[in-house]
Amino acid sequence: MTKRLNRSLSVSFFLFVFLALVGAFMALPLVYAVNNAFKPLDELFIFPPRFLVNNPTLDNFYDLIALMGNSWVPLSRYVMNTLVITVIGTVGHILLASAAAYPLAKYRFPGSKTLFSIVVMSLMFSGHVTAIPNYMVMSWLGWINTHASIIVPSLAFSLGLFLMKQFMEQIPDALLEAAKIDGANEYRIYWTIVMPNVKPAWLTLMILQFPLLWGSDGGNFIYSENLKTLHYALGQIAAGGIARAGVGAAVALILMVVPITLFIISQSNVIQTMATSGMKE
Amino acid sequence: MQPETTRQTSPGRIQPKKQSRLSQVVTEMKKNKHYYILMGPYMLIFFTFTVIPVIFSMILSFFNFNMLEFPRFVGWHNYSRLFLSDDVFMIALKNTLLFAVICGPVSYLACFLFAWIINELSPKIRAIMTLVFYAPSISGNVFFIWLIVFSGDRYGYLNGFLIKYGFMLEPIQWLTNEKYILGIIMVVQLWLSLGTSFLAFIAGLQTIDRSLVEAGAIDGIRNRWQELWFITLPSMRPQLMFGAVMQITSSFAVADISIALAGFPSVNYAGHTIVTHLLDYGTIRFEMGYASAIATVLFGIMLGTNMLTQRLLRKVGE
Numbered sequence: 001m002t003k004r005l006n007r008s009l010s011v012s013f014f015l016f017v018f019l020a021l022v023g024a025f026m027a028l029p030l031v032y033a034v035n036n037a038f039k040p041l042d043e044l045f046i047f048p049p050r051f052l053v054n055n056p057t058l059d060n061f062y063d064l065i066a067l068m069g070n071s072w073v074p075l076s077r078y079v080m081n082t083l084v085i086t087v088i089g090t091v092g093h094i095l096l097a098s099a100a101a102y103p104l105a106k107y108r109f110p111g112s113k114t115l116f117s118i119v120v121m122s123l124m125f126s127g128h129v130t131a132i133p134n135y136m137v138m139s140w141l142g143w144i145n146t147h148a149s150i151i152v153p154s155l156a157f158s159l160g161l162f163l164m165k166q167f168m169e170q171i172p173d174a175l176l177e178a179a180k181i182d183g184a185n186e187y188r189i190y191w192t193i194v195m196p197n198v199k200p201a202w203l204t205l206m207i208l209q210f211p212l213l214w215g216s217d218g219g220n221f222i223y224s225e226n227l228k229t230l231h232y233a234l235g236q237i238a239a240g241g242i243a244r245a246g247v248g249a250a251v252a253l254i255l256m257v258v259p260i261t262l263f264i265i266s267q268s269n270v271i272q273t274m275a276t277s278g279m280k281e
Numbered sequence: 282m283q284p285e286t287t288r289q290t291s292p293g294r295i296q297p298k299k300q301s302r303l304s305q306v307v308t309e310m311k312k313n314k315h316y317y318i319l320m321g322p323y324m325l326i327f328f329t330f331t332v333i334p335v336i337f338s339m340i341l342s343f344f345n346f347n348m349l350e351f352p353r354f355v356g357w358h359n360y361s362r363l364f365l366s367d368d369v370f371m372i373a374l375k376n377t378l379l380f381a382v383i384c385g386p387v388s389y390l391a392c393f394l395f396a397w398i399i400n401e402l403s404p405k406i407r408a409i410m411t412l413v414f415y416a417p418s419i420s421g422n423v424f425f426i427w428l429i430v431f432s433g434d435r436y437g438y439l440n441g442f443l444i445k446y447g448f449m450l451e452p453i454q455w456l457t458n459e460k461y462i463l464g465i466i467m468v469v470q471l472w473l474s475l476g477t478s479f480l481a482f483i484a485g486l487q488t489i490d491r492s493l494v495e496a497g498a499i500d501g502i503r504n505r506w507q508e509l510w511f512i513t514l515p516s517m518r519p520q521l522m523f524g525a526v527m528q529i530t531s532s533f534a535v536a537d538i539s540i541a542l543a544g545f546p547s548v549n550y551a552g553h554t555i556v557t558h559l560l561d562y563g564t565i566r567f568e569m570g571y572a573s574a575i576a577t578v579l580f581g582i583m584l585g586t587n588m589l590t591q592r593l594l595r596k597v598g599e
Contacts, residue, residue, distance in 0.1 A: 008504065008505075011504075011505065012401075015398050016398065018398070019395065019398045019399070019410070022391075022395065023410060023413050023414065025472070026413055026414050026416070026417055026472065026475070027413045027416075029417070029426045029427065029430070029472070030416055030417065030420060030426075032426060033426050036429075096322050096323040096326070097323060099319045099320070099322070099323065100319065100320040100322075100323035100324060102319060103313075103315075103316035103317075103319050103320055104320070107313065107316055109309065109310070109312075109313035109316055109317075110306050110309050110310050110313075111310075112316075115320070115324065118332060119327070121584070122327075122331050122332070122335075123526055123527075123530070124526055124529075124530060124583055124584050124587040125335075125530060125579070125580050125583040125584060126530050126531070126533065126534035126556075126583070127534075128534050128536060128556045128559060128560075128576070128579070129334075129335060129338065129576045129577075129579055129580045129583075130330070130331060130334035130335055130338060130576070131559065131560070131563060131564075131576070132334075132338065132341075132559075132563040132569055132572050132573060132576065133333070133334035133335075133337040133338050133341065133573070134330060134334050135563075135564075136337075136348075136569075137329065137330065137333070137334065152326060152330070153326065153330040153331075155322075155323070155326050156323050156324075156326035156327035156330065156331065158327065158331065159477070161323065161327075185315070186315035186316070186319065187315070187319070190319060207419070208477065211419040211420075220564055252426060255420075256416075256420035259419045259420060260412075260416050260419060260420055263412065263415065263416070263419055264412060267408060267411065267412070268408075270480060271411075271480060271483055271484040271487065272484065273484070274477075274480045274481045274483070274484035274485070274520075275484035275485060275487060275488045275520075276484075
């Protein structure tokens with residue numbers, strides 16, 4: 001790394017102290033969540049409350065498993081529901097968003113500009129705006145109480161298309177031209193040339209989409225206990241009050257570990273994609 | 282182009298009908314049909330669940346509709362009721378604007394500031410710090426950890442701490458006291474808000490051309506603040522725009538945190554926002570027309586603020 005220019009030591013020091021302080025504010029609740037999950041019951045209710053665990057134990061996790069074993073719907077059912085929603089939703093989103101992004105990034109045809117600006121515009125408001133008509137659409141489609149009501153809308157989140165398009169614009173045109181001369185059709189080009197080239201962008205969509213679906217509790221669409229997600233089930237257990245405080249802590253840990261691990265694995269690729277995520281049209 | 286010029290040079294002959302604009306577009310579309318097929322599935326879903334609902338919501342906002350009876354057209358009535366006689370909406374509007382004015386800019390600046398400081402660290406520490414700042418926003422709904430911090434009894438961490446060190450004698454009911462609810466939601470919202478735009482900023486900073494910085498130093502840039510304003514910020518204007526959109530949208534849509542921390546509805550509507558108001562009328566009272574009017578107002582506010590902010594950001598570094 002080249003020597004940094006224009007840096008005064010005292011300002012650097014001040015900035016890094018500031019960074020450390022805010023970093024602590026960001027990290028402490030998570031550190032606490034991890035510690036809490038391993039606390040035995042007497043430590044959970046110690047006064048004054050203690051931050052770190054003294055005698056770590058796995059009791060909370062055993063209790064969780066025992067509790068789930070007694071419940072009406074087996075734990076495996078919730079896990080399956082969550083996996084179905086998360087995997088289909090994430091993979092499907094990556095496939096559909098990149099298929100749609102490829103023509104928008106590389107070609108001009110009637111409607112391409114309009115369609116893209118509608119997508120960009122939809123980035124500017126949150127999904128809450130459409131919550132009510134969405135419920136009606138779902139009930140007309142007969143999708144209330146099916147996983148489709150969570151999966152299908154998530155396939156077409158606008159952020160995914162936007163990031164994919166920005167990233168695909170960097171693929172050299174010459175590569176696509178060469179493939180065309182060799183006789184590949186558009187679908188082949190998309191599948192064998194464009195897709196392998198945008199792997200970092202897939203990982204980014206994955207890291208954005210996965211936590212959303214992983215944390216989904218079924219919203220207003222799923223009422224049947226058999227179809228609920230792990231997040232919902234664990235939330236119910238955690239809501240059991242003081243007696244379940246330990247189990248609740250174990251639940252929190254399980255819920256947060258998965259998306260964070262995924263991010264750690266894909267971090268460098270994600271940042272690479274984000275570098276191209278300029279808001280330009 | 283070609284046939285048209287020949288036609289002009291030979292007047293008097295029977296002219297073939299000039300190709301209309303529409304049929305031109307159709308031929309053009311036929312030529313590109315593969316692209317439409319590729320986009321088809323995404324656009325179908327996107328329009329069904331995003332575009333049509335927005336339009337539908339706008340139309341519905343002019344009707345009285347409760348899911349049971351046939352919708353009845355009421356004109357601007359929902360809007361006039363919303364703005365003139367709904368006191369709770371005014372609280373919600375005030376709270377939402379407070380979030381937007383305080384949390385929006387603070388989290389946006391925080392995203393940039395921390396990305397900027399982190400960028401000066403060595404790659405390994407940079408990766409760790411990125412994780413530390415980004416983790417809260419992807420750790421799902423673990424913000425119920427904050428319920429323990431602000432719990433109203435002596436076991437609540439904040440109460441326990443303040444009592445232990447003698448700042449007070451009695452525990453404070455943080456989440457049921459109107460005075461504190463909004464502030465607490467803001468703290469948690471800020472904690473959660475270093476998300477997508479933070480990553481975009483980190484990435485944007487890493488792509489800045491070092492030679493630009495060196496050239497700047499020769500041209501007389503003296504300290505890091507000048508470097509920031511004249512070189513760094515202009516080079517990452519696209520990411521700044523993108524980040525602004527993300528932060529604005531999320532700070533106008535605070536609802537889940539409010540519901541999880543302060544309950545729904547919160548004490549005296551102290552943590553009420555436009556979105557919780559929308560949920561109240563949409564999913565509890567089933568006044569769909571009225572809820573749609575709320576959604577339409579929210580939509581307008583979000584879109585307007587985004588446009589305005591983008592215009593302001595174009596001036597950065599000038």
